[in-house]
Amino acid sequence: MRRELAAAALAVGIPAAAQQAHAQAFPSKPVRIIVPFAPGGSTDIVARLIARGLGEAWRQQVLVENRPGAGGTIGVDHVAKSPPDGHALIFGHVGTFGFGPSLYSKLPYDAVKDFAPIGLFTAVPNMLAVHPSLPARSVKELVALARARPGALNYASAGNGSASHLAVEYFKLLTATDIVAISYRGTGPMLVDMLAGHTVLTITGVPPLAPYVASGRLRAIAVGSTSRLPRYPGLPTVAESGYPEYEVTTWYGLLAPAKTPRETILQINSELSRMLARPDVRDALAQQAAEPMGSTPEAFGAHIQREIVRWARVIKAAGVPIE
Numbered sequence: 001m002r003r004e005l006a007a008a009a010l011a012v013g014i015p016a017a018a019q020q021a022h023a024q025a026f027p028s029k030p031v032r033i034i035v036p037f038a039p040g041g042s043t044d045i046v047a048r049l050i051a052r053g054l055g056e057a058w059r060q061q062v063l064v065e066n067r068p069g070a071g072g073t074i075g076v077d078h079v080a081k082s083p084p085d086g087h088a089l090i091f092g093h094v095g096t097f098g099f100g101p102s103l104y105s106k107l108p109y110d111a112v113k114d115f116a117p118i119g120l121f122t123a124v125p126n127m128l129a130v131h132p133s134l135p136a137r138s139v140k141e142l143v144a145l146a147r148a149r150p151g152a153l154n155y156a157s158a159g160n161g162s163a164s165h166l167a168v169e170y171f172k173l174l175t176a177t178d179i180v181a182i183s184y185r186g187t188g189p190m191l192v193d194m195l196a197g198h199t200v201l202t203i204t205g206v207p208p209l210a211p212y213v214a215s216g217r218l219r220a221i222a223v224g225s226t227s228r229l230p231r232y233p234g235l236p237t238v239a240e241s242g243y244p245e246y247e248v249t250t251w252y253g254l255l256a257p258a259k260t261p262r263e264t265i266l267q268i269n270s271e272l273s274r275m276l277a278r279p280d281v282r283d284a285l286a287q288q289a290a291e292p293m294g295s296t297p298e299a300f301g302a303h304i305q306r307e308i309v310r311w312a313r314v315i316k317a318a319g320v321p322i323e
Contacts, residue, residue, distance in 0.1 A: 026086050026264050030061035033089050033254070036075025036096055038068040038186025041158060042124050042205030042288070046252050047091040049284055050121060053275040054268075064091075068186055071161025072096040073107060080109035084257040086264035090115070093252045095163040097304050099311030103161045104323050112305060118254040119269045120295040120303060121276070122285055124205040126167050126224035126248045128238060129213060134200045139175075139222050139241035142201070146177035154180040156190045156199035164190070166311065166320070167203035167224060167248040173318040174243045194218070205250050206231075206289035224248035231289050251293065251307075253300050265297055 031054065035047045047064050055062040067075035076096050082088035090096075092115075101111045109115075128139070134153075136142040146153050157165035160183050172179055182199050184190040187208050193199055195217055202209075203224060212218040222238045223229055226247050238246040254272065256265060275281050276292045285292055295303065315322075 026261075026267060027058055027060045029087055030063055031058075031087050031089065032063050032065050033091050034075045034079050035064055035066050035091050036068060036072035037066065037158065037162075038188050039066050040188030040191070040208060041186060042207045042250060043091060043093055043252065045207045045288060046122055046124065046285075046290060049281065050091070050254070050272070050275070053278075053281060054271055057271050057274070071100065071103065071159055073100065073104060073109075073161075076100075076111075077108045079255070079257060080114040082257050084116075084259040084261075086256055086260050086268065088257070089118070089268075090255050091252060092255045092304075093163065094250050094307060094311075095161065095166070097255070098251075098307035099166050099315055100161060101308050102312040102315045102322070103320065111308065112301075114258050115255040116258050116260045116265055117297045117300040117304060118256055118265055119272045119297060120251060120253040120293045120300045121272055122290045122293050123249045123251040124207060124288065124290045125229055126163075126203050126250060127206045127209050127213070127220050127235075128171070128201070128203045128222040128224065129209050129218045129220045130201040131194060131197050131199070132216065132219050133197055134219075137219070137221060139236070139238055139243070142221065143175045143177060143242075146175070146179055150178040151180060153201065154182050154199050156194045156202045157181055157183050158187045158190050158204065159183050159185055160321075160323070163248075163250050164202055164204040166314070168201075169318045169320055170248060170314050171203060171238065171243075171246065173314070174246055203248065210289065229289050231286075251303075253293075253295070269297055 033047050033051050035044050037043050051062040051064045076090055079088050079090035097111050136145050155168045213220045222236055222241055276294045282292055
């Protein structure tokens with residue numbers, strides 16, 4: 001993904017005069033960033049960072065509103081049907097805008113036509129973590145254990161159609177293993193049961209897992225990115241552990257309802273670009289093992305369409321049920 005977006009890593013600005021003229025019209029009231037998942041997950045953590053930055057820049061309230069349910073489709077649909085004035089935004093990610101269109105046969109919205117991409121913001125590598133009770137300290141050992149006991153191991157996901165669900169299903173496909181899915185309504189509830197040992201493994205974003213890995217309550221054995229993370233230099237990637245095709249990185253970006261004025265889209269994009277240039281924001285992202293990205297609205301839209309095609313192939317090959 002980094003290679004595809006390298007050429008568009010810096011968001012385009014807008015003419016100063018146009019921006020100044022539109023600044024009086026937007027934002028004219030509090031802006032809501034809808035997170036279509038429960039609090040506590042990577043999406044929620046990064047969205048709140050953006051909300052603080054935008055609120056400071058605009059001197060206007062920017063609120064994060066959690067609307068979980070149906071693999072994120074409830075929150076996404078809410079924004080699709082909101083007035084196209086920029087005051088209701090969706091914090092989209094690989095789950096809702098990458099493989100969601102292939103997971104659900106009757107979505108109440110079109111992930112491409114009903115939204116105006118604003119910009120890619122960051123990408124958070126996924127981490128493969130297990131409960132300490134599981135006698136596996138590497139991908140090789142985990143695969144051997146799962147193959148020796150087909151159907152005996154389980155994994156936790158933040159819900160059917162979530163990023164953590166597809167990340168493990170892709171892993172199962174490549175490793176030819178049978179690991180049973182246990183679904184929860186969000187990353188927070190998922191981690192509660194995993195910490196209690198009711199589930200034994202998961203693959204999800206680094207941010208919610210990091211404190212438990214640091215405390216020893218969970219054991220990290222690999223990351224889903226294409227290269228090792230500076231924060232965890234001793235932790236191998238799944239790709240280098242014998243499965244070179246595996247790459248699952250959770251990307252995040254803002255989108256508005258379709259027909260939102262172009263000047264509003266560019267104004268928000270410009271603020272995102274300024275935020276990504278701030279040392280404090282980059283440090284905050286680094287603390288979450290997140291990589292600053294940035295893009296033009298057009299580059300983000302093209303990226304979404306590529307991801308839809310990519311994950312449609314994975315979903316079909318893995319035999320993931322379509323709802």
